[in-house]
Amino acid sequence: MLGIHLAELTSANDQGITDAVEVVAGLDAALVDGLGRLGPDAAEALSALGAAVSGSPLAGAVDSAIAAVRDGRIDLEALAALAAARAALLGAVHDALLARFDEAVGRERGLPAAAPIAAAAGGAVTGCRAWLQELAINGWRGVDHDLVAAADRIIETLWSAPRSRRSAVLLDGFAAELRAAAPIATMDRIPARRWADLWTRALLLTWRGEDTAEPETVTGRLLVVGVDVHEHGTAVQAQAHGVLEVNAGPARLVRVSIGAAKVDSIVGPAVWRVLGEHPRLLRALAERRAITVTDMPLTATGDLLWIDERAELAEEADPFTTARVALPEAVAAALAPLDRHPVHLGEPVLVENYRFEDGALVVDGHRLPVELDRLPRCGPLTPELVAVSTACIGLVRWDSDGWRVRPLGLEYPVKKTAAYAHTGDWALGPTDPKAAKALAKSGDSVAVLRERAGRLLRK
């Protein structure tokens, strides 16, 4: 990313985005006190939401929903309509932001895939909706220990079916935050945007059918640019962003996701041990090697559905070279239409010729704040390393205060020569002696728990 790219990205003041986010904030505030206790501000916020989607196909459903909620009828249909309206607004914000990014850096992007058809209620979905309805009626301030505990059974059922994995992971992370904060009535400040986001997505997922689009199969060479790691108490996911060179057509910007369930005492570098049996992928990440893939499924959203047996390790490939040479030409994919939300913006970029100042990379006087508090403990990147770095591979992201970058790889000087650190470096175990020692000291937590599970679980 050059200074001019950054200037174009950060200088624009898009009033539409500000207005849309303001309407969303109104609904978020209403959910703090609960739709069961609709104050004048909340009623006004609902009207604003209705007005914002009045020109869309959602208009009728949202109008009925607002009328129902005003009458104290907070039924599932009304909640689904309100959630859909909120998601539509943030989807539009996402589109505007992504279009701005693509234009600023000149990234080409494919067209979105068709949306999946709606799902019918039944099984875990019904219980899930009922719990989310209780949350909406009570508001975050009305959440107590009993209401949180009611989610346990639902979450257990969601985990038991692979089809509902997304809901299970989301609800588990959400409920853990509510549990730790309960009773919430006394909380000073509430993460209103976040919890409304999680509530909205959880509710909409219950209405979504399975993605029926058949992935294509691809053969080519995968060059990893960087690895992003996500984690809460019971789930972890490593997402490798890379450029896939195929025989015919332009190179594609793709993602490889490997994820697993875990428990909260498995943290730090130990998470690599539960991410599954992908020896070639993990070795490619740790040794910064290219990978040849054969007949690997690739979805319309640019997600390479990893099958380790169809991968072969190839030559060493410096992610910075990939980011310099291949990344600018790669064609990106669009998100699944129903997933559109600014939280999913995570565009790999290379930033160079900056100085690090006051928590931001500064290029030609344009600031790009760095997410220093989002560096995972399972890799070698630290805030100190960011501060002395001379080049950075990262994901460009966005939250309410604007654009920012999450570092995935750093170039930094050690005794006048360049050294490199990437989040995936520790995929086969920490390469840093201090971290390796700490890991050894805490013992093999995964093995200990597996032993306990083997002995106690099947009795």
Added chain:
Amino acid sequence: MESDERALERFSVVRVLPVVAPRKLAKVPFVEMADGRVQGVVSSGSDVARVYVSSISVSSISVSSISVSSSTVSSSPSPEHGLSCSTNNNRPCGGLSGGYACKHIEALLNEAVLQYGAERVARFLGVDVPGDGRALLYTLNTTRATTPAAVVFSRFLRHLSYLEQPATTTPVPELHWFPATGASA
């Protein structure tokens, strides 16, 4: 980035739960703060197939365990702490006598402090962190309680069952709300 007073309310991605520290799991494979108790499972020193189910309950659970709460410890009355310890087959622990903790409860609380930090555990138990470096255990107002081992043990089994879940290569986009954190020098 999150220093702004409004940040917590206006951001999609904010850290709500404090980072959990790694610890050795061999002795105390499971500890949690839930249902108004610090509870968990302690491996027996003599029999690999036996575990002790230990818990410390709090008489009034009016405070939350994370610091975004405005509740302060000093404003609530001093709570009572019920100690309970038995094997997973409900045989009472011989070491627990009256309000005096057995070594299992002591180990449980020590590991809870390692995992969650003294401050968070103390807030959950409604006590202050001792300033003189004494163990948290000695600040508790302990009595004997009879928490059913089965309740805690089933939570442990549920906990373990996460490791039986198959790994997946299908992306979970919702995890973008939960970026990994915690790196420091």
